[in-house]
Amino acid sequence: MSAERLLSLLLMLQTRGRMSARAIAGELGVSVRTAYRDLTRLQAAGVPVRAEPGPGGGYQLLDGYRTRLTGMSEGEARALFFAGLPGPAADLGLSAEVTAARLKLLAALPAGLREAAARTAAVFHLDAPGWYRAPEPTPHLSLFVDAVLTRRAVDVRYRRWRAPHEVRRRLHPYGLVLKSGTWYLVAASESRIATYRVTQVLDAAVCDDHFDQPQDFDLAAHWTSYLKDFQSRRFTGTATIRLSPHGRRRLPDNLPPEVVRAVASTATAVGEDGWVEAVIPIESTDHACGELLRLGVDVEVVAPAELRRAMTAVVGVLARTYGAR
Template structure:
């Protein structure tokens, strides 16, 4: 289908789906001039489509009441893109924004009026934002090229920057892409390896397509691989078990400060509360050094019982912070001020949860 024929079909389906539409609205949606829209409307009329203009401030173009076209078949690209129908941002990142919009338009045009109204109402009232709070989406300049290689089953040669900053070149067989909290991950198999691995697309510094198709393993399941890999990743990431005593305030803050994985770990290991409501639990940490910084967020609402080196690290950092402020005027806050500060911390934690 050439570009003009595709545009004429889009004009027709837009009129069928939305009823009255102005020339300027059509021009904005199709990214053409108003003059081009006028020519397209004339072409539709010449082809026997009963389209007419309503004059006045509330005017626009309409189809004759009762007219419906069945020219709403999806192209192969549009059918492939339907997975991203509710994800306009990720679809655009993959270079599928216009294709998804075209597919949605054809689907809407094919619906009965009452079902179309329900679909439009759903789109108006529900929105999916895939990026987590307090962070931005990854910048992945090679994402469209990676996606193209996934579709075509073509190998790619990449220069990949690891977590520590060192970069290496490798040839990959790309099996699939996963969007997780605003970051794209590539699941691929190195040509010199026998196992699938996960690569963060934002860390691909250079990419060169290899015009060589690979045979995709028929039994491979992207959802199953990702679920197993994600669970293994968290298990391997949090390798240091810290034994802690947590106050009721700290228990509330764990979910907001440490995430659901470690919240579950605390819930599964928590002892019965003592007379003051404190519990003993195991909180997994990534490392002693980083864990000390994390636990300081809980202040006096948490006590570290082990390992001893973690307890010493937190004590040393707490002494350094106290020394920094010990000469300030009014450094000793009264009990009411301390309680107010604790309440403010609770409110902030609850707002993040």
């Protein structure tokens, strides 16, 4: 039995409320049987853990019970400062709150931990947007933060890539995700959960209608599943290309990592000048044409014929444009 694990179990029940034995076991990294034993030991130690049977049941502390154990290790103190990274906090309208919380935390820590936490905060900085792109304006982000926390519906006018390009929907916001400097809203609409890019929201208004979020919804797990599904649908075909040695060196800075990996695994030499031939995944003819043109004379499309014709057409227009002058 681990006293540290029992303390983690106690704090988990205190902060999350009712949890099933299976969920507890998953969080603690133990078997369900061990989770049951730990719950029994907490009860034997006088902690008022109550069991609720049936569907939707689980274990929870009696209302009003709170532990006064607030000890914090050096690693935990440092980790807490990572949660208060100023960029995302400012986007969410929580800059002042984060600053105040950090000051209170520093004041509450012993001198040694206070110095270690302050050093950690001073030497790590998050700059979420990628190179060569400015942060996207998110005028509706604070509205979505409020809707997520208060469980209120939001009416939006949204711009999407497929027709009809503008749609109106009533959303039940479940959470917000920051991905490579871009904010996404995960929300339910018409009995399905979808992802919306916050910058594509044209208008938004919080409603008086409240909603209940499913108890088993896990934002991190949903996002992981969404990314996996997105990647499986992203590439719809393949293309055979030839690359010069210079083109291979430029590849990581100009094309997605999936293309870079495909070239590394399928490249075969053609001729004695260092050129190679490889098969790469593509999203569509138009998208692949724009991506590959970044490599200029260091790439040649061999197949499919449709993509080769598209490249020829664009290069022909460029030749006529610059030749005329």
